[in-house]
Amino acid sequence: QKEVEQNSGPLSVPEGAIASLNCTYSDRGSQSFFWYRQYSGKSPELIMFIYSNGDKEDGRFTAQLNKASQYVSLLIRDSQPSDSATYLCAVNGPGSGTYKYIFGTGTRLKVLA
Amino acid sequence: SAVISQKPSRDICQRGTSLTIQCQVDSQVTMMFWYRQQPGQSLTLIATANQGSEATYESGFVIDKFPISRPNLTFSTLTVSNMSPEDSSIYLCSVARTDGDTQYFGPGTRLTVL
Numbered sequence: 593q594k595e596v597e598q599n600s601g602p603l604s605v606p607e608g609a610i611a612s613l614n615c616t617y618s619d620r621g622s623q624s625f626f627w628y629r630q631y632s633g634k635s636p637e638l639i640m641f642i643y644s645n646g647d648k649e650d651g652r653f654t655a656q657l658n659k660a661s662q663y664v665s666l667l668i669r670d671s672q673p674s675d676s677a678t679y680l681c682a683v684n685g686p687g688s689g690t691y692k693y694i695f696g697t698g699t700r701l702k703v704l705a
Numbered sequence: 706s707a708v709i710s711q712k713p714s715r716d717i718c719q720r721g722t723s724l725t726i727q728c729q730v731d732s733q734v735t736m737m738f739w740y741r742q743q744p745g746q747s748l749t750l751i752a753t754a755n756q757g758s759e760a761t762y763e764s765g766f767v768i769d770k771f772p773i774s775r776p777n778l779t780f781s782t783l784t785v786s787n788m789s790p791e792d793s794s795i796y797l798c799s800v801a802r803t804d805g806d807t808q809y810f811g812p813g814t815r816l817t818v819l
Binding site: 624628 | 801
């Protein structure tokens with residue numbers, strides 16, 4: 593079983609719609625959760641991090657964490673073509689060592705103009 | 706977040722040679738890491754670069770193949786030794802101010818081995 597799982601996509605949404613990206617993790621002791629955006633040929637760029645159950649909003653982005661169900665999601669409101677990228681979920685915590693991130697394989701998002 | 710640079714940004718190398726990649730940060734950071742991202746894959750941690758001591762390698766990565774230096778809190782190098790085409794990948798350094806802090810990535814080095 594993969595430690596961090598994401599649907600590889602592509603997830604296609606029309607411009608202006610809400611894109612919903614999901615990530616599940618296997619280590620129940622995980623403490624910190626991160627979303628990175630990676631454009632083709634570029635390095636990962638931090639979008640958001642979340643530590644506590646519930647929602648965390650930053651502009652058009654909302655991260656949602658449910659530790660009981662072991663999933664974290666990223667919502668992108670009013671999706672724009674410039675949001676088209678691969679979104680990587682990363683998890684760290686006691687099981688992996690406090691500084692070690694375990695990355696999912698990423699979900700490719702395509703926003704259609 | 707810190708400003709991170711990597712050199713070279715890309716290179717094409719011959720089988721059996723070695724390449725040293727540099728990672729420079731504009732401020733002192735406690736943690737520096739090296740990752741590999743193979744084509745179409747996610748990121749895999751190679752090692753943690755420890756200042757003043759030997760790097761901590763992840764399972765499947767060894768010092769003879771990927772020697773790492775970290776002479777101070779702003780600089781690290783990764784060498785890919787005795788390269789083969791399977792080493793063709795993007796190599797990324799990342800930094801965090803403290804253990805457990807958010808990691809930020811450098812621009813990466815795209816390596817092609819012929």
